[in-house]
Amino acid sequence: MRIPLPLFIAVPLVMAFLLPMFGRKGKTAATVLANLVTVSLLVFAVASIGKTEVYEIGKWSIPLGINLVLDGLSSLLLLVISVVSAAAMLFSARYMEQYTAKTKYLSLFLLMVAGMNGVVLSGDIFNLFVFLEIASLASYALVGFGCEHEELEASFKYMVLGTIASIIILFAIALIYGNTGTLNMAYISEAIQNSGLNAGLKFALALFIAGFGLKAAIVPFHAWLPDAHPSAPAPISAMLSGVLIKTLGVYALARVIFNIFGVSVSIGWLLIVLGLLSMVAGAFLAIGQWDLKRLMAYSSISQIGYVILGIGLGATLIARGANLAWASLAILGGLFHLVNHALYKSLLFLTSGSVEMSTGTRQMKQMGGLAEKLPLTRATCTVASASIVGIPPFSGFWSKLILIIAAVQAQFYWIAAIIVFVSLCTLIMYLKVQRYVFLGELPENLRQAKENKGSMLVAMVFLACLCALMGLLVLVPGLKQAILDPAVKVLTDGLRYSANVIGM
Amino acid sequence: MPYALCFLLFMLGLYCAVVKKNMVKIVIGIMVMEYAVNLFLIMLGYRSGGTAPIIGQGQLEAGMEQFISSSVDPLPQALVLTAIVISLGSLALMISICIRTYEKYGTFDITQIRRLKG
Numbered sequence: 001m002r003i004p005l006p007l008f009i010a011v012p013l014v015m016a017f018l019l020p021m022f023g024r025k026g027k028t029a030a031t032v033l034a035n036l037v038t039v040s041l042l043v044f045a046v047a048s049i050g051k052t053e054v055y056e057i058g059k060w061s062i063p064l065g066i067n068l069v070l071d072g073l074s075s076l077l078l079l080v081i082s083v084v085s086a087a088a089m090l091f092s093a094r095y096m097e098q099y100t101a102k103t104k105y106l107s108l109f110l111l112m113v114a115g116m117n118g119v120v121l122s123g124d125i126f127n128l129f130v131f132l133e134i135a136s137l138a139s140y141a142l143v144g145f146g147c148e149h150e151e152l153e154a155s156f157k158y159m160v161l162g163t164i165a166s167i168i169i170l171f172a173i174a175l176i177y178g179n180t181g182t183l184n185m186a187y188i189s190e191a192i193q194n195s196g197l198n199a200g201l202k203f204a205l206a207l208f209i210a211g212f213g214l215k216a217a218i219v220p221f222h223a224w225l226p227d228a229h230p231s232a233p234a235p236i237s238a239m240l241s242g243v244l245i246k247t248l249g250v251y252a253l254a255r256v257i258f259n260i261f262g263v264s265v266s267i268g269w270l271l272i273v274l275g276l277l278s279m280v281a282g283a284f285l286a287i288g289q290w291d292l293k294r295l296m297a298y299s300s301i302s303q304i305g306y307v308i309l310g311i312g313l314g315a316t317l318i319a320r321g322a323n324l325a326w327a328s329l330a331i332l333g334g335l336f337h338l339v340n341h342a343l344y345k346s347l348l349f350l351t352s353g354s355v356e357m358s359t360g361t362r363q364m365k366q367m368g369g370l371a372e373k374l375p376l377t378r379a380t381c382t383v384a385s386a387s388i389v390g391i392p393p394f395s396g397f398w399s400k401l402i403l404i405i406a407a408v409q410a411q412f413y414w415i416a417a418i419i420v421f422v423s424l425c426t427l428i429m430y431l432k433v434q435r436y437v438f439l440g441e442l443p444e445n446l447r448q449a450k451e452n453k454g455s456m457l458v459a460m461v462f463l464a465c466l467c468a469l470m471g472l473l474v475l476v477p478g479l480k481q482a483i484l485d486p487a488v489k490v491l492t493d494g495l496r497y498s499a500n501v502i503g504m
Numbered sequence: 505m506p507y508a509l510c511f512l513l514f515m516l517g518l519y520c521a522v523v524k525k526n527m528v529k530i531v532i533g534i535m536v537m538e539y540a541v542n543l544f545l546i547m548l549g550y551r552s553g554g555t556a557p558i559i560g561q562g563q564l565e566a567g568m569e570q571f572i573s574s575s576v577d578p579l580p581q582a583l584v585l586t587a588i589v590i591s592l593g594s595l596a597l598m599i600s601i602c603i604r605t606y607e608k609y610g611t612f613d614i615t616q617i618r619r620l621k622g
Contacts, residue, residue: 126583133590137597144601152605153617156527159601163534163594164521170587171514171541177580178548227620 003048005055005068008078008117009131012037016110022103031093034106038089038113042082048075050482054123054501062123062502063184069123069501072486076335077120077251079483080342083466084242085113088235091350091459094452095235095357105145105233112138112239116247123501125173125260126183132169132215132248136162139244143232154231161224165214172207175200186501189260193495197261208256209270216249218308219278222301226285229300230293230362234353237293241300242346246338250307259490259497263315271312276418278305283425292352292362292437295429296345299388302422303341309415310334310403314491317410324492326409332474332488333402340395340470344387347463351381354456355437358449364433369442373449376457378438380464385430387467390423395470402474506547514540527602527612531595538591542584549577 015037022030048070055068070078089109096102115135122128140162144155177183179200180191192201210221217225225245229237257267282302289295314331318324354377355370356362371378387394390401400423407416451457473479490497517540520533557575602612609617 126586130586130590133594137590137593140594140597140601144604147604149608150619152601152608153620156598156601156605157620159594159598160521160530160534163598164518164537166590166594167534167537167541171544174541174545174548174580174583177545177583183579231620 002053003044003051003070005053005070005121006057007044008041008121009114011041012110012114012117016107016114019103019107019110024103027102030103030106034110035086035089035093037110038082038086041113041117042086045075045078045082048078050486051075052486052500063182063187066127067123067184067501068121069185070121071490071497071500072488073251073255073335073490074120076339076483076487077247078117080339081113081116081120081243081247084342084346085109085239087350087459087463088238088242088346090455090462091238091353092233092235093455095353095456096233098357099145099233105142108138108142108145109236109239111135112142112244116243119247120251123185124183125176125185125188128185128252129166129169129173132252133166135244135248136166136215139236139240142236143228143240145233145236146231151231154227158224158228161214161221165211165221168207168214169211172204172211175204175207179204185255185260186498189262189495189498190502192261193498201261205256205261205267209253212249212253212256213274214249216245216253216304216308217278217301218249218274218304219281219301220274222278222282225301226294226297229297229349230291234293234349234356237297237353238346238349241297241349242342245300245304246307246342250304250311250338254311254491257315258494262495263319265316265319268312268314268316268319271308271315272415273312275305275307275309275312276415278302278308279418279422280305283422283429286429287425287432290364292355292364292367292433293349294362295364295433296348296352299426299429300341300345302426303337303345303388305422306400306403306419307334307338307341309419310337310406311491313403313406313410313412313415318492318494322410326406328488328492329402329409330406331491332484333399333406335487335491336402336474336484337396337399339473340387340399340467343463343470344384344395344467347380347384347460347467348388350456350460350463351377351384354452354460357452357456359446364436366443367437367446368440369438370446370449371438373442373446374438374451376451377460380460381438382434383464383467385434387470389427389430393468393471395467398471398474507544510540510544510547513543525614527605527614527617528599530614531598531602534598535591535595538587542587542591545580545584545587549580551576 019030053070057066112135115131118131140159144151180188214221229240279302286295286298310330310333314327317327387396390396404416517533517536521530554576557578
């Protein structure tokens with residue numbers, strides 16, 4: 001059965017514009033509808049696993065028209081986006097009751113999902129930019145959703161840097177169009193293979209790395225993230241840290257570098273250095289934080305470093321002409337860490353939302369002893385912390401293990417050492433969370449704190465189960481071949497992407 | 505030469521967005537950058553003395569080759585139209601955030617709007 005690819009974009013987009021009409025009275029109906037949309041997207045995404053398809057919009061054949069491309073990498077990202085958005089939407093059904101204008105929130109949420117699905121599926125680089133802007137604009141508005149002092153300040157900061165990133169990306173697209181005369185990614189790649197890289201295209205590549213790096217919050221470009229992610233409502237923090245920085249940043253960067261420009265040793269080393277910088281700097285900055293969500297936001301920077309490191313290691317190995325199996329292993333580690341990080345970081349932000357709703361504060365110094373008051377939040381938070389630290393058999397362990405094996409195999413022993421060191425730093429920060437939030441003495445004013453029930457709990461338990469079972473994705477060969485291997489193959493195939501797309 | 509001026513405009517916008525302390529001036533700087541990129545896109549498709557790429561009465565008398573070599577590239581114009589619509593959206597959102605911030609803090613000066621740090 002063919003999957004109609006435009007549904008991934010059209011369903012959330014149409015719903016996003018219908019929901020505000022429900023107004024205050026139809027709040028419950030709107031919530032149910034929005035949940036139905038995210039769940040049906042999850043079903044579509046599961047159905048699309050293992051398929052490769054090209055859809056030509058309006059039956060205009062490429063390069064005249066715009067195409068949507070579904071391949072291994074796209075379907076992996078679609079699956080991650082839909083799992084996290086289904087959980088976050090379920091969580092917000094109850095959590096967002098404390099805000100006014102819930103239908104507007106739901107509408108912006110679906111708009112963001114539509115934009116991300118579009119970025120992942122687009123086969124046309126200008127179309128990718130348009131969807132990237134849809135997702136970014138929705139996220140700027142969602143960060144400032146509370147309209148309090150901090151939220152507005154964070155939203156403005158995020159918006160200024162995000163808009164500059166978008167303009168840089170548009171500039172790079174203009175340069176590419178000027179040099180190759182086409183906007184279709186497959187044809188751009190073909191033109192670059194025929195003509196080689198000239199100065200204009202090299203400048204465009206540098207602009208792409210800066211622009212997508214700003215969106216992904218890699219270390220020299222990370223300043224906005226620790227303000228923006230904690231200020232958003234908890235389910236939105238989960239979406240932003242869990243999937244938005246990955247689709248707009250890491251996915252787009254990997255697609256441009258591997259499939260359009262082709263890898264080179266210098267680009268691979270640049271990615272490795274950026275990844276290591278993000279890992280170390282993010283971890284050090286996170287340890288000193290006393291705001292629960294701010295600590296988690298800094299740890300996102302550190303974790304995104306792992307993903308960039310894995311992809312960069314793969315790029316270096318491919319460009320050197322080393323054993324392709326080694327490069328595949330490094331990329332597998334990076335992509336698997338991307339999936340794992342999406343799950344456990346969104347779960348951590350959801351638990352922080354649950355804690356904030358029960359206690360009314362995010363400052364760890366004012367909390368303590370919540371283990372007896374919030375037993376289930378505590379249990380899910382512990383599962384997520386164990387995953388992010390990398391305690392077997394939870395998910396983070398397997399992806400870090402793969403990355404370490406890949407680094408040792410390629411004889412970068414110092415990289416393996418840094419990976420282990422940053423894991424230890426991560427252990428310190430999440431021990432701090434456990435110690436100050438859930439253990440210790442219960443302050444007088446928190447004696448009335450109650451566990452959150454209903455949809456919030458279901459969402460957290462769902463993600464916690466996934467975190468615990470994620471190891472199966474690499475241990476069961478059938479699952480690995482169906483989900484992860486096609487995604488890795490898209491990146492290791494590199495420039496053959498253009499022939500694959502044009503041939504279909 | 506026009507490309508260099510266009511790049512200068514881009515850099516002026518970036519300078520304004522990075523250095524200025526007033527929120528509204530930062531927004532203006534960002535918009536100058538946006539217009540510099542739009543101008544760059546338009547210049548890519550421009551051809552001095554070119555005609556509109558629309559086949560009208562008697563346009564094809566000199567042959568298809570002649571028509572193609574004298575008309576301007578229409579694709580960048582379509583891209584710029586899309587980019588202008590997107591930048592309108594982000595401009596509206598940025599200005600409304602500026603207004604809400606002014607209501608809360610009573611100032612546009614970003615050195616005084618700093619509750620978030622660390």
